[in-house]
Amino acid sequence: MPSKRILLADDSVTALTVHRMILAGAGYELLTAQDGQEAIELATAEMPDLILMDVVMPRKTGFEATRFLRKQEATKSIPVIMITTRAEPKILEICFQCGCNDYINKPVDGAVLLAKVRSILGN
């Protein structure tokens, strides 16, 4: 079975490195973007099975990028897990209004990350 592809969008190189180590170790193929605009371009070109989207990013925030992807026919069904710094209900409400499927709070726990990814990708 071909491995599922996940797009990691985060402006923090350290966070990208950690997420890459955890998910690559679990057999996922990974793409990375360091801002919201790059995430949109990569998602459109590569059609990943899932996107892990940080909220605070340059050029386009995670909220803006997710909203944009949801409006495009080709990308509207790609599941998005938002990675949030703040866990307040107001922020989570915005996450869901943008169309994200789930969220993870920082600091990201490796086991929680894998469980959420598996629950969406079903493997």
Added chain:
Amino acid sequence: MGMRVESAEERLVRLEEQVELWRAEHDLQTERELALRERLEEQAAGNRRCVEQLAAAEQRIGHLAKLQAAIRELHEAAMPADVLTTIKEIVANLVGCEEMGIYARRPDGGLTLLDGIGVDADHEGTEASAIVSVPLHLNGRVVGVIALFKLLPQKAGLEPVDHELFQVLSTHAARALHHAGLRAWARSQGISL
């Protein structure tokens, strides 16, 4: 040829024997069912243990990934500003802190704020309000401090992996800053390292 008619008594005996057979068969089935149930429960307990062990292993892998990423990024940061950014990313993203400062020790013993998140000059040199202060060691001397003032609201407290990250920062961050400083100085002198 006439067929022998079974007497009522004989029929009763035959039926009783049949009932006995069924009863024995039922007992055997019940016994097998109990044994199967026990095996199922043992397997379910085994599965639960495996799931718990897998979760613990994945959590540990997550922790090790944090430590490895922290060390790698500190050593890959080329210039002093890159090292400071990496320290902030480690403390913000991997520990879960929203207010922190990175301080250098002055010759007079005071502390100078180099960089931080959510801090200004008011925090300079004051560690009284810090949740934790990580000493930056270089050649056996404390050359600076990373002070954490406020954790993210969803972060209940510091965990063992955070203390392991502090250990990494304590031993690797000052060295990374020192090397980046040397590299910057060399570049300013037109020397390529």
